[in-house]
Amino acid sequence: MDQVELFKALSNKTRLQILQWLKDPENNFPEQAEYGYDNGVCVGQIQKKAGLTQSTVSEYLSLLQRAGMVKATRVGQWTYYQRNEEAFNSLIQLIKKDI
Amino acid sequence: MDQVELFKALSNKTRLQILQWLKDPENNFPEQAEYGYDNGVCVGQIQKKAGLTQSTVSEYLSLLQRAGMVKATRVGQWTYYQRNEEAFNSLIQLIKKDI
DNA sequence: AAGATATATCGGATTTTTCCGATATCCCTA
DNA sequence: TAGGGATATCGGAAAAATCCGATATATCTT
Numbered sequence A, B: 001m002d003q004v005e006l007f008k009a010l011s012n013k014t015r016l017q018i019l020q021w022l023k024d025p026e027n028n029f030p031e032q033a034e035y036g037y038d039n040g041v042c043v044g045q046i047q048k049k050a051g052l053t054q055s056t057v058s059e060y061l062s063l064l065q066r067a068g069m070v071k072a073t074r075v076g077q078w079t080y081y082q083r084n085e086e087a088f089n090s091l092i093q094l095i096k097k098d099i
Numbered sequence C: 001a002a003g004a005t006a007t008a009t010c011g012g013a014t015t016t017t018t019c020c021g022a023t024a025t026c027c028c029t030a
Numbered sequence D: 001t002a003g004g005g006a007t008a009t010c011g012g013a014a015a016a017a018t019c020c021g022a023t024a025t026a027t028c029t030t
Helices: A003-009 A013-021 A030-035 A043-050 A054-066 A085-097 B003-009 B013-021 B030-035 B043-050 B054-066 B085-097
Strands: A070-075 A078-083 B070-075 B078-083
Touching: A003 A054, A003 A085, A003 B003, A003 B013, A013 A043, A013 A054, A013 B003, A030 A043, A043 A054, A043 A078, A054 A070, A054 A078, A085 B085, B003 B054, B003 B085, B013 B043, B013 B054, B030 B043, B043 B054, B043 B078, B054 B070, B054 B078
Parallel strands: none
Antiparallel strands: A070 A078, B070 B078
């Protein structure tokens, strides 16, 4: 992953919020409870909380995925997104060593 | 410092390079030797290495300063820039705790 | 197979960023 | 104090990002 693209992915208020919300899905996405949190949270829940359109949130999530910050899992007609904690650790190592 | 603005400051190849170069000024800016490295490296040296215009590099450096990533010291007609290592530590803490 | 629901992709208007040349400001020296 | 060198600021053209509505695709249900 290109360093510049990684930081660009983090240079947006909504995208940062999504990453923060996904740290505590149970509290931030209570409506997800009936479907479980095993694979994360589905796009619709995130969209509702973000208050932007479906297309924008979908694009933000795939951008975060391309940057490696989240993992996506398709289950039926839903796509669940969850944080990729390894990417956060790598980012810290990147800042410590490379930048 | 706003988180988004901080990541925006890091979302540019040249600005990232400048921060990397300033980790090892002696090797990356040998011409600075005769003026010393105590306060960092002056704008002209950084501009020469970056290969962009003087105005662009000057703006990039003040942007990095506003983001807190570098410190500036004016000495005569020169402005010396050096890394602000505390800001890098804060950034790591920010990623660990807030994001 | 048709309709409904969830998500992804496309095209585009608007805003922001990039990077430049020109010019202004600051400081030093003759 | 006039001129020269170093840096900062300004105005703007081009490129990229933001975020939308419309539409396409995928999946489930009936």
